Amino acid sequence: MTTLFRPSRRRLLTGAGTLAAASAIPTGWAIAQAKPLKVGLMLPYSGTFAKLGENITLAVELLIAEKGGKLGGRDVQIIKLDDESKPEVGPQNAERLIKRDGADVVIGTVHSGVQMGIHKVVRETGTLCIIPNAGANAVTRELCAKNVFRTSFTNWQPGYGMGLALAKKGIKKAAWVTWDYAAGNESGAGFREGLETGGGKVVQELKLPFPQTNFQPLLAQIPGLDVEVVGAFFAGGGAVQFVKEYKAAGLKAPLTGSGFLTDGTLEAQGAAADGLETALHYGDGIDNPKNAAFRKAFKDKTQRDADVYAVQGYDAAQLLAIGLEAVKGNIEDEANLYKAMRAAKIDSPRGPLTLSASQETVHNIYLRRVENGQNKVVGIAAPNLADPGTGCKLA
């Protein structure tokens, strides 16, 4: 059997395509190309991360619309699955999307725990996966895989950037507050590492299970810690509530952390977020033509303001488009598809975006301050920051 007529791994998984392969009629690739490319979006559309999943989806749809509804010359069919940010059903949801619904590529997800379930399944099936948010370090470190790319961040990156910025300001004593799961814990480890570069310390970590929001027992402990700042990881609905309750508690230590604390949340947080400084790979007012065009197009199409999640979704679709254009829509040509994706130079609203050898983002981590309802960029906490990719053998 020639490569040209090799039945796709995904069609084998679903059982379709067997007839064409068996009859050896030169229809395999031609038929596959005539069929729409199935892009599976496995994202949260309910719960505390619902808005994050929605904005990623809207931005993926925006990029596809800008490309005339085609990627690499192929029509695109989007299949959506609400993963509800539930890690316990992550693997079975990913299997449904790939094996039952026949997704050729998975764009997902937001929650680091759910990502580990997707990762297991895409590694087993060899399905292309582009991660548009979840920062779980392992997927581009010791568990990296040639079919897995990320256009968002590792949990380590923004935490480390914030810690570095505080170290430069001479901060010596901090606390870390978070949901107790990979995103919060790995961000906290990055924050600690950054702070330690200046001799600072995280003296206490305060945690509650995801997605609980009973913050009062944690907030009550902060005055007794006598810290100069409090770093935090929360996102979505949980971040809205945490920032409001922190402000209402009248605590003297300034609140800071990974920029998810104030991204996509400012309207709901109102004055409670004013003046907060955080670190992230995006800021509302980044001054480049791509950001201006993207923000306008996103607003025109969705009546929403763009945020970091929309940017990450748009870049996931941009990366997929670059790969598919290189292989003229033939997603089975994995060698050339992955080669083009690895070499991609993405014109991102965040600024130039490239991928490291572990297929992970290399980008600026900006220092931002909330002013007039925006995350205004006030500096660069860590320029061109690459994750260490520890344990990844992709070269």
Ligand code: BEZ
């Ligand atoms: C995560 O679970 O990896 C995550 C969720 C929301 C924002 C950032 C990271």
